[in-house]
Amino acid sequence: MTNRINLAAGDTVLLIDRKKRRYLIDLADGGEFHSHSGVLAHDSMIGHPEGTTFRSTRGMVFIAVRPTLTDYILKMPRGAQVIYPKDIGPILVLADIYPGARVLESGLGSGALSTGLLRVGAEITGYEIREDFESRARENVSRFLGTGALDHYQTAVRDVYEGIDETDLDRVILDLPEPWRVVPLARDALRIGGIFLAYTPSIIQASQLSEALADSPFGMVETLEVLNRTWHVEGNAVRPDHRMVAHTGFLTHARLLVE
Amino acid sequence: MTNRINLAAGDTVLLIDRKKRRYLIDLADGGEFHSHSGVLAHDSMIGHPEGTTFRSTRGMVFIAVRPTLTDYILKMPRGAQVIYPKDIGPILVLADIYPGARVLESGLGSGALSTGLLRVGAEITGYEIREDFESRARENVSRFLGTGALDHYQTAVRDVYEGIDETDLDRVILDLPEPWRVVPLARDALRIGGIFLAYTPSIIQASQLSEALADSPFGMVETLEVLNRTWHVEGNAVRPDHRMVAHTGFLTHARLLVE
Amino acid sequence: MTNRINLAAGDTVLLIDRKKRRYLIDLADGGEFHSHSGVLAHDSMIGHPEGTTFRSTRGMVFIAVRPTLTDYILKMPRGAQVIYPKDIGPILVLADIYPGARVLESGLGSGALSTGLLRVGAEITGYEIREDFESRARENVSRFLGTGALDHYQTAVRDVYEGIDETDLDRVILDLPEPWRVVPLARDALRIGGIFLAYTPSIIQASQLSEALADSPFGMVETLEVLNRTWHVEGNAVRPDHRMVAHTGFLTHARLLVE
C-alpha cells in the first residue's frame, strides 16, 4: 500500500460495485476487468486517483480503491483456512507485536496472518509443511506489501513439530492442529518473557494446549474468543445485522517465565 | 519494552501475586514495593531475569515481568475513560495502521490508544482539549515506550471541532462526543483513500455519525462492536468465564473517496 | 401435539432427510409426499410410531416425527416476519405467562408467538390490522394445537392504536412498529401489577418506547436482546457453529405500578 494518490500499473486495486460485490485486481497497461456487467479497461483507471468511480462498457459503476489489510485478506487467493482480520487485530495486541519483533510463525496457511504481522513491522521466520502453502503465502505477502516485505519474511518448508532452530525469539505464533507439541520447543526458542500464542478452531485443542502449558514454565495463560458484531445503521433502522460469524477460532496465549 | 533479560532500575514492571492481583511499579535503586503482604525491595529484583518469582518480607510470592501493551494499559494511571486493548487490536486493523502512517488522533484521554498506535510505528498528531489529559497521555506513552516515542507523538491542547491544521493525513481516529462535527474537517485533512474511524459509547452517536458520513464523500462505512469472551479451562471444567465485558464502544469507520 | 404413539391421518408431521432438510406435511389417507428423491405414500406412515424412518420410492430415507413448537414455527407458512422460538421462550418468562393469564397480543403476524403463548395455556385476545394475517395466524394456531385452541384465541381485525376494549388484562404483548403509542392504552387496559412487553427490531424503537414508559406509571423497565449460539459437537471437533443469527429484535418490558 502506498500514499500515492493516483492509480498506476502494478497496483493491486479493489473494485466495488453497487451491490457491494468486491473484486481484487492488479492493474496492467492494456489490461481489462471483465464482469457480466461489461468491461472496464485498466487504462481508464490508471492515472486517476483512487476512490474514483468508474463505469464499465455496459454502464455498471465501480469504485476503485487500494485495499486495506482487511479488504485484501478477504479477497486474496487462499487454499487453507485463513485467519480472518477479526482475529488478526486481537492477535497483534495479545502477542504485543511491534516493529522489529522476532516472530516464529507456523503454519503459514495462505499468509493472512503473516501479512498482518509484517504490516506492523514484525520480522518473521515462517515454518510451513506444505510447499504450495508456503509459495502462496509469499505471493500474497508481496502482492499487498511489495517485494521488499520478503526481506522480513524468512520462510521454510518444514515441520515445526520436529524442532525450532531459532533462539531468543520474541514471539511464537501457531496455527496448526497440535500446538501442545510445540510447547517444549517454544520454551527453548523463546527468550524469557516471550509470548506464545496459538489459534485453534476447537475448544478441545485449546483445552489440551492449556494442560501442556500448565505443565511447563509458561504462565499467565488465557484462552479467549473474539466476536465482531456489525450493525445496520440507516435512518431509524438501527440494529445489529441479522447474521454474523459466530466462530473462527480460540486464541490461547502465555508468557515464558523463569522456572 | 525491551528484549533485555534482566530487570534494571528504570524498568516498568508488572508484579502478579498468587491471587492474580496485579501491580505496576517502576524499579529504582533502593526502592520498595509495599503491600499488606510485606515489603519487596526493588534491589532484590534488579539484575534478575524478568519472569522470576520473588518473595516479600512476609512470604508473599510475586512474579515480576515487563508488562505487555495489554498489561500496561489495564494498570496505567487514567482519569478519562480508556480505550481498552479489546478495541485497540481491531482499531489497528480496521484503520489499517502501519509504521509511518500519519494519524490524527483526538481526544487522547489517558493515552491508551496512542500507546497502541505508537507501539506499531504510527506517527501521531494528537489534539486534546484538556491539558491534564494531554500531560498524562504523554507520560503514559513515554513510560511504556520510552521517551523516544515522543518524537512520533506531536500533541497539542486544542479543540478538533475548531479545525485541523494537518493535511494529507493517512488516518483520522476519534474518541470524542460528537464525531460527526469532525467529518467535514477530516475530509479536508485526509488524503484520498484515507481512513476515518470513531469510537463512540452510544449507538445514537454511531447513528448520527453514519448520517453525517452518508452526506459526505466518505464511503465504505461500517459500524461494528467487538466482544471478547474469555474461557475458564481447567481439567474437565471447560466453559466461558461467568461474566464478561459486554460493551465498551461502537467502532464506525469509512474511507475518503473522490466526490 | 398428542401423546399418541402412532401417526394418524390428520396429523401434522415433520419429515427430516439425511441432509437435515425439513418438510412439514399433513397426513391424509391416500396422500403423497413428493420430493426430488421420490415419493413417500402417507399410507406407508399412517399407523406407524412417530420417530420411525421411512424410505421413498427412490430410496431416500426420512425420519417422521410430530413437530415440537420450535420445529413447527420454523416451517409453518408465514407472510409477516415471525417471532422466532429463540425469543418466544424468553418472552414466556419475561412476561411471566401461566395457564389462564389474560393476554392482549397485537399484531399477530403469522401466529408464531400466539402459538407459543397458547401452548402454555394463555387466554389471548388478538388484534391484527391485516385480515390475511389474522386468518393465517388462526390457521397456524389450530394446525399445531388443534381447533380447541381457538376457544382461547379471540381475534379481531382492528388497529390497537385506536383503543383497547379489554380491561383487567394480565399482560399486553406487542409486535408492531410504534409500541409507544400503545403505552397510555395499555395503562388503562392492564390491571395493576400487569406486564407490558414489546418486541422491536430497531434499537431506536426500543429507545422511543423507553421514553414513553418513563413518562408513564409503568416502572421496572428493561430492554434486552437474546442470542442463541449453537455448537458443533463431534468427536474432538467441539466449537460454536461458524454462523449464527445475530439479531431478531429487542425485548422491552415493564410493569404497571400505582401512580
Add this chain to the structure above:
Amino acid sequence: MTNRINLAAGDTVLLIDRKKRRYLIDLADGGEFHSHSGVLAHDSMIGHPEGTTFRSTRGMVFIAVRPTLTDYILKMPRGAQVIYPKDIGPILVLADIYPGARVLESGLGSGALSTGLLRVGAEITGYEIREDFESRARENVSRFLGTGALDHYQTAVRDVYEGIDETDLDRVILDLPEPWRVVPLARDALRIGGIFLAYTPSIIQASQLSEALADSPFGMVETLEVLNRTWHVEGNAVRPDHRMVAHTGFLTHARLLVE
C-alpha cells in the same frame, strides 16, 4: 401469584428501593421489614394495591409488587447453583413444555427450574439425591405458586443414575454432573417422540453427552447456549450494559426415535 390487586397477609412481596436493591418478604400481620434505612411495617402495606410506593420510618422509599417468576427466582433462598430465568425460558420452548406434560426432572437443586415448569402447567416427578435440596425445592415451589402446586410435584430423595421407575414420560430434564449415564434410562422411561434435555456447565460434559446420545436411539441432537444482553437506554445514552452474564450452562436436547 394472584390477580388480586391488594396486598394481603401471606403474600410474598418484592420490595425495590431507589437504588434498585431488591428484597423478598412474606407479609404477616404485625410483621416488620428492617433495613438500614429504617423499618417498614407490613400492616402499612397490607390492604394497599401492589405497585404502591411505601415509605420507611427513616424516609426510604420502596415499591412493593408481587414478584414475577424471574424476580422470585433471583431472590429466593438457594444452596445449590440455580438455573437462571435466562435459561428457563429457552428450556420451556426447547423441551416444548405444555400444561399436563409429564416431566421427569433431576436434580432439583433449589427448585428454580421446577417453579418455571410448574408455572406453565407441567406435571413433575422430581428426583434429588440431597434431602435438604429436595425440601428447599418444595418450599420454594409452594411459596411462589401456592401449596396447590405440590399436587403436581411428586418428589423423591433418590439417585436417578440408579434407575427411573416412571414410563411413558413426555420429557426428561436433567441438571446433574453426568447426564450421559441417564441416556439409557431415559430411553426406557420416555415415550417415543419424547424429549431429553440436559443443562451442563462445562462443554466437556456436553461433548460427552453428545457422544452417548449418538450411540443411542435418540436423534435430532443439538447443543446451544443462550446469552442475554441487557441495554442501558436513557436519552441519547443508548448502549449495552457494560457487563453481562457470559455463561451459565450449555443446553443439549434430543428426541427419542424408533431404533
